[in-house]
Amino acid sequence: MIKTIKFMAKHGKLLLVLLINVGLFYSCGPTKDLKQENKNLPENYSRQSTDTINSGTLKWRDFFHDPNLVKLIDTALVNNQELNIMLQQIDVAKNEVKARKGEYLPFLGYGASAEVEKVGEYTRNGAVEKNLDIKDGEEFPEPLADYSAGIFASWELDIWKKLRNSKKAAVLEYLSSIEGKNFMVTRLIAEISDSYYELLALDNQLAFIEQNLELQSNALKMIRIQKQAARATELAVRRFEAEVLKNQSHKFEVQQEIIEMENKINFLIGRQPQHIDRNSEDFIQTQMDTIYAGIPSQLLRNRPDIRQAEYELQAAKLNIKVARANFYPSLGLKAGIGLQAFNPKYLTSTPESLMYKAVGEIVGPLINRNAIKAQYNTANAKQVQAVYEFEKSILKGYIEVVNLLSKMENLKKSYELKENQVKALTESIDLSTQLFQSARIEYIEVLFTQREALQSRIELVETKKDQLMARVNVYQALGGGWNN
Template identity: 60%
Template sequence: MKNSIKNSKLFLVGICAVMLLHSCVPTREVRKENTAVPETYLNKSVDTLNTAKTEWRSFFSDPYLISLIDTALVHNQELNIMLQSVDMFKNQIQAKKGEYLPFVNIFARAEVEKVGEHTRNGSVEKQLEIDGKEFPEPLTNYSVGLSASWELDIWKKLRNEKKAAVYEYLSSVEGKNFMTTNLVSEIADTYYELMALDNQLDIVNQNLDIQKNALRIVKLQKEAAKTTELAVSRFKAEVIKNRSEKHEIEQKIVVTEHKINFLTGQRPQYVKRKSKEFLTTKIDTTYAGVPSQLLQNRPDIRRAEFELAASKLNTKVARANFYPSVDISAGVGLESFKPKFLTSTPESLAYSLIGDVVGPLINRNAIKAAYKNASDQQLQSIFEYEKAILNAYIEVANELSNIKNLKTIYNLKAEQVSILTNSIALSTRLFKSARADYLEVLLTQREALDAKIELIETKKDQLIANIHIYKSLGGGWK
């Protein structure tokens, strides 16, 4: 009866201690994330048709570009490094899953011990006899058996850690997808830049032919006393200037080719491309859909979403550290001071069962600091998530405006090139007939060259803008 009353008192004391600990656990409210986005982009009508759903193989039509992307997705070093990180996050799930299951170990142990005679254990052993013989000295001990330990996850701490690991893994997968999108975009950007440089080199070579012909005419006119040495010098200088530009472009081509080789994980080599078809490359219409689709299509937004989910669980884990932990440990096996007695049961049978309830009571500063840090990290994740959403919307809005304006700019540049190209022949005829001076011829040739190069740059910008809107909408990783 007395024992029953005593046990009841101890039980009540334990409950009171748990309630006291629970009441002392700090609580910190963290605001909810804002995922609101406008219904449309700029003044566009609502249309759910979205280019982001198109696979990159279908989005690009150039077989050389598709081949480069295929190679990069296999051999790019940064992407392969990222894949290993994803695999490590996956392994972390398995590790966390095992933590809330019982740990069972098998053991075999051999010991030897010699205690002093003038100690309690030594004096007792001196008086003991076993089978009419003195107590063995030194004392040996042999044991084999199983041991088990288990932390009862009553506060869901271990399960939340495992769920957080799952979200971290999913976040790493989205990070890999985002890297894939950027890699596809960067290769396409660099490929079109390389094609643009090839076309610029062709334009400079054509312009050099025109200027060399003009220089020949000026020399003949000087011989006929129709012009001066100054005109000849100016045309020579212009030829030299364009030869210098030619070598600059050739160096840029080498660097750009090497960049593509680096992205594809290959040694420096010639990059096959369709430069002759650059200015006639068709630019397909892109469909932006509605802004809310960004939350599902953009890998960086989904990565931020999973990181936020993981941070919420980590906050719960940090809060659970204030509660007492319940551990159960047990062991069963055979133990004897001589190996021949190990199989003598039940005399050699040994077992144990221990239950522990341990909770922090005084000096919990480290736990409080960890909880505050987890709350701050959760708030950080909220800001990161909201920033990713806002950044995605602005990127798409900018690219839609860019595509619209570049189309107008290209048409105007094409008209300018057509006029200036005709002006070159006209200025040359007028110069031959002494109705225009050499400066007008030089200026016309220079303006025509600049306009042609600007037209090529505008075409490149159009192609890159089309890639960027595809990436901004969340395409390129499927």
């Protein structure tokens, strides 16, 4: 036994150095090249200038001019349930940063314990306790108690920056969650404004239907009078009656759509069903402000979803470093100081009851490293996935802007043509009525003229609505809406 102790004392340092060298040799883990992301974008949008003025940088309060719409958006940013859920997720990410930060700082704790133990006399501990006196005339108590209290500390030395990289990754995840919230805000604002314009369009459709019903009712009276004068047939009367009934039915359908659209907005702003304040009279005359698209590269800093994907990518790169650090040995320090005795009355007897310890340890994987290899491979796969997500968000944003800019231009041309169409058909209503009264055309032409005039007005309203919605969607696609 003595020879063994001397051997360990003599060769302990050599054995420790050998273990460290073996650990470092086996800690060499696999390496994989990081997939690099592609951020390249064209210098400008198709058929657009290279002017860097960008409407996406406008605050949403400066972009929207309707006070009723601004009030709805303000309410939604406070009460929308989905947005509030996202805010709680941000708090979770923030707390994760605090937790990761605490992992690479020293841990300090306190503790106290009480224990009682009875060992057999024919054991090493039992023989010692039976024959060894504490003081003259005193023996170890049986059963033997153990009382202790003290302060303990532990600290893992972050020599491979595993814990710090983990904390940095958590910070990036936190920033990503903030950008996710910002992207949700842009979508929420766009959805509310789209629904609001849809509501205004429905109001105007209803007004046109009511105006058309008045015209058709007058035409029906005229047809009935002409039938009495034998200048029209019962068929003409019935056709006009059917047209009036059809539009009356359509009126109720539009009224139902208005109720549902109002309640959709109420849901988005987080309140019970109620009337939505709005001014629909000047909807058709709403002017379209110019949208400045800037240059494509501005999407990288303006769009929250692209910035979110970029933060996720940076976090994935750090997670690879964290996973690789698991192949290396970890160095830890442990220390403690306190009081210990078999009887509480001896706890205050110092230095006899004083106890302390200090431990330094190095631990690393040697064999059966499948788990950490799997973690490392998973981290690499997630980094590649994050690269594709980042590139996809860039491509998606660019295509959205290109499509919407083209849509705005085509809607502008379409609206001008429909405006002239409405003007021509509106004038043709009175003309067809006069011609019918003078027996120069058939009743069916009057009927078709009124029907086409109503349809053209509804299409004009729909085109104006599409213009306003496209303007909002371009603003969102350029990265606007999250900054108030």
